[in-house]
Structure formats: C-alpha cells, structure tokens
Amino acid sequence: MVDYTSSDNSVKIVQNDAISFLRNLPPDSIDLIVTDPAYSGMNNKLKLGKGRIVGKYSEKGEENAKWFTEFEDTEENYKLFLEECRRVLKKSTGHIYIMFDSFSLLTLAPVVRNYFDVKNIITWDKVNMGMGHYFRRRHEYILFATNGNNQHIRSRSFPDVWRFKRIHKAAYPTQKPVEVFQAMIYASASEGDTVCDPFVGSGSSIIAALKNKCKFIGCDISEKSIEVCSERADNFLLNNVDILQKKSSAVDGIVFWE
Numbered sequence: 001m002v003d004y005t006s007s008d009n010s011v012k013i014v015q016n017d018a019i020s021f022l023r024n025l026p027p028d029s030i031d032l033i034v035t036d037p038a039y040s041g042m043n044n045k046l047k048l049g050k051g052r053i054v055g056k057y058s059e060k061g062e063e064n065a066k067w068f069t070e071f072e073d074t075e076e077n078y079k080l081f082l083e084e085c086r087r088v089l090k091k092s093t094g095h096i097y098i099m100f101d102s103f104s105l106l107t108l109a110p111v112v113r114n115y116f117d118v119k120n121i122i123t124w125d126k127v128n129m130g131m132g133h134y135f136r137r138r139h140e141y142i143l144f145a146t147n148g149n150n151q152h153i154r155s156r157s158f159p160d161v162w163r164f165k166r167i168h169k170a171a172y173p174t175q176k177p178v179e180v181f182q183a184m185i186y187a188s189a190s191e192g193d194t195v196c197d198p199f200v201g202s203g204s205s206i207i208a209a210l211k212n213k214c215k216f217i218g219c220d221i222s223e224k225s226i227e228v229c230s231e232r233a234d235n236f237l238l239n240n241v242d243i244l245q246k247k248s249s250a251v252d253g254i255v256f257w258e
C-alpha cells in the first residue's frame, strides 16, 4: 500500500478499493463527492461485439491487457458503494456528482435514486469525437444529486451542458479535464470544504479541489495512480503548476466560474 499526505495536510490519497476506503471514513465527514468510476459494464459489453476500447482488452490476465482495474459494477456492488457514499456525506448539505457512460447510465444510474435526491443529468460535451462503432462518442453524463432535499448550488444561472475539450494524448488513461471537476466543485462547495473522489485516477479532481481552496481525500486501487497523483499534487502545491494539464480545456476560455 502506498499512501500520500501533502505537507500542508490539504490532500490525502490512499491506495485502496473504493468501498473499503469509504468504510474507513467517519460518518458525515465529507461535504462533496465528485467521482468517475471505472465501470466494467461498457467494456464487457463491447468485448462481446467486435469492439475494444484501448489495448488488448479481451486478453485478460496478460500484462498490459487492460488500461486499469475496473470497478465490478454489478447492481449489488454498486449499492454497497452508494450506501457508503451516503453514510460519509454530510446529511442535508452534502452533494454528489457521479460520471456515467451511456451503458452505465441506463443500468446503474437509476439505482442512485434509492440513496440520494437526483437533481440533474449534466451532459459533458467533449467538443471532439472519440471512438464508437455507430455514432461516435462526443459526450458523457454527470449525475448530480443531494443527500437530502431542498439544497441549492451556488447560482441558478449555470447550464446543464458543459463544453470542455477532452484531453488529447493523456498521460493517464481516461484522464479528465480539471475544468469538469472545477465546475462541480465551484457549484457545490465552499472554501475549506472536504471534497472526496474514491476513483481518483490521475488526480484531476485534486487539482480542481485545490483551485477551489478545498481539502481533498481520495483513493484509487492502482499504485500507479497514487504515484501520479502525489507528484501532480506536490507540483501544484509547491509551484502552482499542473504537470498533467498545461492548457485550459475550456472552449475559447469560457467557464461559468469566472
């Protein structure tokens, strides 16, 4: 196990499975969850067709056969995950943003209603097309929900379609633009809040939390992710430089938080 805590204690990341990591957190301790799980459903479905997303996906067990370990997204496992999210998230003020691909949106997203008040399905328009065997994928979904009803975001003037360019030639597989997480955090958190991402990947959500002057706690099952995140967080905290995303992904620099 490799763990990382920044010298100013604002960022903590551990190598662990998302559900066991959440089980170790105290109840009502997190202001905001922003997360992008590694769903297995989409890949397993594509494997049955002629598609594969990246690398030699179908040759399981081989070295480099998959990009990273996936979260077993059976409904049963997903319920355990959501139950823990609800337990750690502050009651009546906590918000949660969960990213979905088009497969998991139809299979797993409806389950979220049993745990949280679902308020929006946000569309992230990645501006440029990616892969796909029919219509090529240019967007992903972000479900926004609250832990208790009757809560607000920072403003009523934010749209539910966000345009941020996908990261081209990412250093980490499926690295998301920092701006996607900045939008979530800006809308739902205040300075000093604790933001949690239990599938932290390359750490884009860490940089977004720091830019919003929030504390961060998260985990990933992969040792590589913790190494990448530690270096990225250190560089940002010490030099104010994001080593994995040099340019803004906002189209024409337009964001709704400035």
Ligand SMILES: C[S@@+](CC[C@H](N)C(=O)[O-])C[C@H]1O[C@@H](n2cnc3c(N)ncnc32)[C@H](O)[C@@H]1O
Pocket: 016, 017, 018, 019, 036, 037, 038, 068, 069, 070, 071, 072, 172, 173, 174, 175, 176, 177, 198, 199, 200, 201, 202, 203, 204, 205, 219, 220, 221, 222, 225
């Ligand atoms: C889609 S990526 C996250 C990418 C991240 N949002 C970024 O911008 O870099 C999903 C991550 O989940 C991790 N993962 C897979 N199974 C996991 C599990 N059971 N618990 C925690 N992390 C897991 C993978 O190692 C991968 O880094």
